Amino acid sequence: xxxxxxxxxxxxxxxxxxxxxxxxxxxxxxxxxxxxxxxxxxxxxxxxxxxxxxxxxxxxxxxxxxxxxxxxxxxxxxxxxxxxxxxxxxxxxxxxxxxxxxxxxxxxxxxxxxxxxxxxxxxxxxxxxxxxxxx
Amino acid sequence: xxxxxxxxxxxxxxxxxxxxxxxxxxxxxxxxxxxxxxxxxxxxxxxxxxxxxxxxxxxxxxxxxxxxxxxxxxxxxxxxxxxxxx
Numbered sequence: 325x326x327x328x329x330x331x332x333x334x335x336x337x338x339x340x341x342x343x344x345x346x347x348x349x350x351x352x353x354x355x356x357x358x359x360x361x362x363x364x365x366x367x368x369x370x371x372x373x374x375x376x377x378x379x380x381x382x383x384x385x386x387x388x389x390x391x392x393x394x395x396x397x398x399x400x401x402x403x404x405x406x407x408x409x410x411x412x413x414x415x416x417x418x419x420x421x422x423x424x425x426x427x428x429x430x431x432x433x434x435x436x437x438x439x440x441x442x443x444x445x446x447x448x449x450x451x452x453x454x455x456x457x458x459x
Numbered sequence: 460x461x462x463x464x465x466x467x468x469x470x471x472x473x474x475x476x477x478x479x480x481x482x483x484x485x486x487x488x489x490x491x492x493x494x495x496x497x498x499x500x501x502x503x504x505x506x507x508x509x510x511x512x513x514x515x516x517x518x519x520x521x522x523x524x525x526x527x528x529x530x531x532x533x534x535x536x537x538x539x540x541x542x543x544x545x
Contacts, residue, residue: 386542
């Protein structure tokens with residue numbers, strides 16, 4: 325289970341994000357159910373973690389306009405396990421999207437300081453999760 | 460092996476990627492591929508389709524050394540949406 329708090333009308337959790345050569349940052353991230361990917365990080369964080377470039381793509385913003393962005397590969401500690409994920413580089417606060425939340429139940433006590441809980445629904449582990457026997 | 464770096468501007472990635480997608484990828488896809496992800500190497504035109512974008516990229520990278528990947532969500536104008544619907 326992942327837990328966080330509601331602060332300034334945002335549901336926030338702390339995440340450990342890892343790049344190559346044991347580079348690691350603990351970052352506060354906002355849960356954004358309107359965001360369809362895994363994780364978005366600002367350029368400064370992408371650079372500091374030395375993430376590997378993977379691809380480019382076209383995104384759409386809330387106002388309907390299009391943007392071009394780079395996608396990097398990295399790892400995130402999610403529910404106590406390391407997961408390989410794609411990370412979108414965008415000029416925003418770190419965002420957790422619906423792809424990372426896939427297979428999980430999100431519960432928000434929506435009041436200042438309210439508890440945010442993200443719990444696995446059950447069944448198969450989420451994509452990119454390395455199980456102990458796979459190592 | 461050195462990590463792959465982007466060798467083209469994002470605009471050039473989009474221009475070449477869109478052209479390959481329309482000419483070579485889309486005609487080979489059936490309705491069952493809608494919502495999947497297409498990873499396209501803009502230099503060779505090789506591509507991979509998967510329900511998961513990371514898997515599509517990894518499979519293409521295993522086939523094509525140092526690929527320049529343009530990612531597309533099949534049947535959609537965009538790969539990812541940031542924020543609510545307009």
